[in-house]
């Protein structure tokens with residue numbers, strides 16, 4: 001039987017790698033590195049750096065594969081993601097068939113943690129349930145961008161005894177501030193925080209967390225939102241890409 005390791009590698013700082021993740025990479029015969037086109041070469045470079053720092057097994061191979069672009073035209077968001085996963089499942093299946101012999105192990109280096117807005121686990125489930133490739137799967141957790149955000153701002157994520165919502169820019173308007181007092185927002189290309197009018201809302205924002213170009217801004221949303229928009233636009237222009245995340249909060253500890 002083949003084995004597939006889905007390894008969380010943290011969010012940009014090679015020192016986010018856990019001992020378990022380092023051991024997992026060193027147990028693999030083949031290390032699969034996704035590449036995402038010209039603008040996001042830094043993300044593949046960080047994975048290459050992790051391999052060269054930590055992998056000491058001389059006979060393992062690095063196999064890079066291009067992640068197909070998600071098609072959005074003439075289809076709903078769900079249809080678009082489902083089609084994209086089907087295309088990715090075909091890519092993964094080919095990798096496992098062509099690159100691993102029986103008894104060998106392959107490792108996918110997954111940004112952050114594999115359980116958080118990442119589909120490697122479900123795409124490999126798709127491949128397995130199609131019956132075309134047989135393999136065991138193990139998941140090795142990693143540092144998420146949520147942890148990196150909270151650490152960089154030196155804050156706890158939740159108010160005392162209160163829940164935390166994790167959502168996307170697309171869905172933020174449904175929840176904060178009327179349904180949730182603490183929302184973590186990921187995958188926000190639209191800067192959905194700009195539509196929030198609440199004078200008591202506070203924001204903790206971070207981009208490129210863990211990398212050398214990390215930027216963090218925090219403060220009352222109404223006072224800092226323009227600074228965030230400006231910093232975001234400048235950084236995006238300078239680096240050609242951006243990944244950002246933020247925490248919106250209102251209320252305080254021990255408030256009923």
Ligand SMILES: C[S@@+](CC[C@H](N)C(=O)[O-])C[C@H]1O[C@@H](n2cnc3c(N)ncnc32)[C@H](O)[C@@H]1O
Pocket residue numbers: 011012111112113114115116117118143144145146185186187188206207208209210211243244245
């Ligand atoms: C496809 S999701 C992957 C999340 C990842 N699995 C994790 O554990 O954080 C990508 C989103 O995560 C957030 N993100 C990931 N890495 C980040 C970083 N280094 N700095 C800021 N945000 C990051 C951004 O919201 C980005 O749009």
